[in-house]
Amino acid sequence: MTTSSAGTHTVYVRVPATSANLGPGFDTLGLALSVYDELEVTALAPGELEIDVTGTGADDIPRDESHLIARTIRYCYEAVGRSAPGLRIVAHNGIPHGKGLGSSGAAVAAGVLAAKGLLAGQAELTETDLLRLATELEGHPDNVAPALFGGLTIAWTENGAPQHKKLLVHRGVAPVVFVPDHTMSTSTARSVLGAEVSREDAVFNVSRSALLIAALTQSPDLLLSATDDKLHQERRAQAMPETFALVSALRARGFAAVVSGAGPSVLVLADGPGRRLEAADVAEEATGGTWQSHMLAVDFLGGTVRTAEDVTMEFPHAGS
Known part of the structure; x- marks a missing residue:
């Protein structure tokens, strides 16, 4: 001291x-x-x-x-x-x-x-x-x-x-975050979530969560499937439509895109630095260049x- x-x-x-x-x-x-x-x-x-x-x-x-x-x-x-x-x-x-x-x-x-x-x-x-x-x-x-x-x-x-x-985390995992100019409070993001989920959705997320651990630590090629979700992201779409639209656009092009925390930023877990640049091009096209991209490391x-x-x-x- x-x-x-x-x-x-x-x-x-x-x-x-x-x-x-x-x-x-x-x-x-x-x-x-x-x-x-x-x-x-x-x-x-x-x-x-x-x-x-x-x-x-x-x-x-x-x-x-x-x-x-x-x-x-x-x-x-x-x-x-x-x-x-x-x-x-x-x-x-x-x-x-x-x-x-x-x-x-x-x-x-x-x-x-x-x-x-x-x-x-x-x-x-x-x-x-x-x-x-x-x-x-x-x-x-x-x-x-x-x-x-x-x-x-x-x-x-x-x-x-x-x-x-x-x-x-596997060294092949390359994060990139897309950040808009608007904000979202965690309480607002949680307010749109329901109190119950179906057994089918619960089993789906359990399997994907287990797969995500393997993808992040051993097999980055599995990240797209591993980041799929049925518990919270689609339910939050009404509160942040621009975020959900960007996630959908990126995933349609094969990128492991998710809502970062409670949003509104979007995280892509790319399986290599080159793929991050491709994801940035997709995000720029989808948002009209209004979101900032941040190439990060774990x-x-x-x-x-x-x-x-x-x-x-x-x-x-x-x-x-």
């Missing part, structure tokens, strides 16, 4: 974007992607709060006690029976907000990692603690698990506690927390 001349402690945090569901893995599967939020968090005297945000969505983020990362850090301190310090949070956001790329989950993951770093030497937060605390705040582990741990994650609840398994590291001695060029925006 770093101590400045003023007696403060500073940690640096980076967390990746995520895409949840991946088609059939509703509320279960998540993938970490190479777009990042970066933060510098300093412990101050109790009661002090300073927040500086740049990057995506900065104008819409509160600078008071309602700030999600600040609330998360305080929550973690309370969970271990410690009094929370004042905070200076300097953030650069790279993850788009309200686009289905896990921005709120990333903020919560960043908060628990910052708390872990600030509490070093006072209280220990294990991986199990991090996932539990993040899930308590976020509500679902499928976004926070890949943000915390990276790679492809399977998340589930056992005896009331969130669990996860991290898997390495993030295998997940969220990181460092002290000042550890900071390198990995954090180009820290302290800006």
Whole structure:
């Protein structure tokens, strides 16, 4: 832990974007992607709060006690029976907000990692603690698990506690995300889902989810069939017709396209870099060039927390 001349402690945090569901893995599967939020968090005297945000969505983020990362850090301190310090949070956001790329989950993951770093030497937060605390705040582990741990994650609840398994993704899987200029709230996207599904649809998604694990880890050539879904995507079409139209156009051309998280962005899991370029051409034609394409990699590291001695060029925006 770093101590400045003023007696403060500073940690640096980076967390990746995520895409949840991946088609059939509703509320279960998540993938970490190479777009990042970066933060510098300093412990101050109790009661002090300073927040500086740049990057995506900065104008819409509160600078008071309602700030999600600040609330998360305080929550973690309370969970271990410690009094929370004042905070200076300097953030650069790279993850788009309200686009289905896990921005709120990333903020919560960043908060628990910052708390872990600030509490070093006072209280220990294990991986199990991090996932539990993040899930308590976020509500679902499928976004926070890949943000915390990276790679492809399977998340589930056992005896009331969130669990996860991290898997390495086949090097032939090449993600590309298409992002529109409009947003979609998770609550709105969930409001159109029915309370029941047929046995036939449930069996269909169980089979596709199992196949998707094999496709992502061993056989990328199976991704188109493996990303088919009957639980949530078509039901959400009425809430985001442009998203559903793009997914349909891409899948008709043989691309493994899915709604990213709750939408409205579209994720394509291409089976090679060249196929990503072809998918981008299809998306440009289908949307009239109004959606941005982002050629990404799978993030295998997940969220990181460092002290000042550890900071390198990995954090180009820290302290800006």
